[in-house]
Amino acid sequence: MEKVSEQEITETRRVLRCSRMKQICEDLQNLRYSKLEISIQAKLLENARKLKNFTCLAELTSNEHLKPVKVRPEKIDLVNATVKTDCVFQISENNIYGGDFQSNGKLLLADNNQMKLILCNIDGIFAVLQEKKLSGSPFGVCCIGKNEVLVTLPDEKKVLRLDLDSLEIKDTVSLQCKCYGIATSGNITVIGTRDSVVMFSGGLEERECKTISSYLSGTDDVALDDEGNVIYSSYSHNKVRKQDKGGNLLFSYTHEKLKDPYGLAVGRNGEIFVGGFSSNNIHILSGSGKLLRILEEIEKPKWIKFQIDTNRLFVMESGSSNLKVYQFTGP
Template sequence: MTKNTESLNDKLQLVRFCITGLEKFKRLSDEEVVMEFRNCHQKLQHVKNSVIESVCMNMEALVCDELRTLKTVSKFAFLNLIEKVESSYKKVKFDLKKLELSHEVTVQDAGIRGMIFLSSESVLLASRTGPKRILVYSVKELKFEHEVQTGDFIPFDVRLIGKLLYVSSEFSDVIQVLRIDDNYSEVFSFSVGKQCFGMDVYDDHIYIACLSAIIKVDMKGNRIGEYPTSGDAKYVVVKKNGHIVYSSQSNNTVTAISVQGDEVWSYSSPNLKYPYGLEKDSSDNIYVTGAHSNDVHILSIDGNLLRRFINLTNPVLFRLNEEQNIVFVCCEGNNIKIFDVNS
């Protein structure tokens, strides 16, 4: 049926062509008709005298041996789904003039250098003096909840990725990884090869301050990169643009470097002495504790001083909880001051 229809269409096209040709000839004079006929005759003769040759093309595909081995591969990769939840809290513009001291608590023989918020209800402290342990307190009233003994491992800083708690120690080159939903049992550990101090997490990678370098590892402890520092870096934060910021006590500076390791900016001030703990907020402002200048310097994303929080005694740690609108400042390693942020 299809072939018959196509044949009929071809015939109709030929009839229309002939009708169009006849209509055209009606409008031509006798001389023009003769000339048109002669041209058509010459073209037809040219076609008849042309030699038409048939050409046969053979194509062959050669498969390399490496491609053949793929037939024996059962799996190319194992895919792991990592759930990453971004907080949707309202961004708060922190103004230290509006900070109000809520209360303070002294944790005896703690030597706190690391602190994270486990949730909106709990905060975790790393105690490096006295009994070596990790302490869990309530956020609002800072009441003791429970502790986890770490044995001979002296914790310095702590960071959380999902349910995995990464713990560093200044007296070891090893990072311990604990599971918080399994009674803080050790899952695994890995060696960095250098003393480990402060840490930060960005894009599911851990950045570890190791005095002469910042070392970047993945969640399993595999080394991704190493960034030399210009001083004894003990704390590090990573901004949204990937810039790495670290504090150096030996030269009283705070330095930002790019992902290539090039210096982006450096901050120093006569008012900043022994810069220690670092923190960042959702606007990528940097908070620097001046342990010997008894203050906190707030730097913009470009490393410019925005303001200072003064009249603190030997502050070593500064932590923000923007969801709860509170600030924790750890002074002298044992005294924790909690401030309310009035937005």
């Protein structure tokens, strides 16, 4: 029998420990946590650096080679979930119609009256981190990737591309139409023009655009689901519609308790949140347009956004400074 050296035994144990740590990290990803933050710190010994040379550990990382771990949030049954007011943030003298979450969880809002962007911390204590004055009145906000955001200026018929970290303007795209709500998915960008909904393929700059809908007016708000289907609402006709990229109608939703729909949001499984401005409620639809439930006593919602990572619904009320946050929890 060949004798195994003490050094080989030590190295084998290191390999097994690292493999076990990798398995633990994978198991953590599958836990049913809605919020989970884990910090593992250790001094990286010189011998541990040698582990990177093992081909069997090619996927393992150290603090010198970071690989983000995304925790899968708990799946919520929106029909039976408990909904409670989590907190209320005060944003004075605002007229906000658009906003989006950054990849780091911060919230970027567009103040139409004050002609500025507001970057906010919404984890725990609310705080305004940064403000950016603009040359026009912003409406729609859509974060793309980790480093950029698109902001619409309806009166100027322009879309701004800004750096997310500095909020400095990187590019300005002029269009032939007024641009209100905006949504992107892959190389597809959809814009609500109030009189129609238009889709751009291959980027705004390339001008490859087609009209998805010109039948309804009052089409400010738009959204895209994971399959690239276009969702839009019409406050003039009290209607919500979904169409595929080819323009084919997938469903049209109306309800006696939906008046002046403002604001659209899409959930983790394709659920659609619709704000009823004059009906003081929020309708939650399935991806196929079936009504799941109605949240009542929501005071004139004009902008809504569902944060998938925390199962929270953010609602900006009209006529007040309140940004209300509703927490969904499983039964």
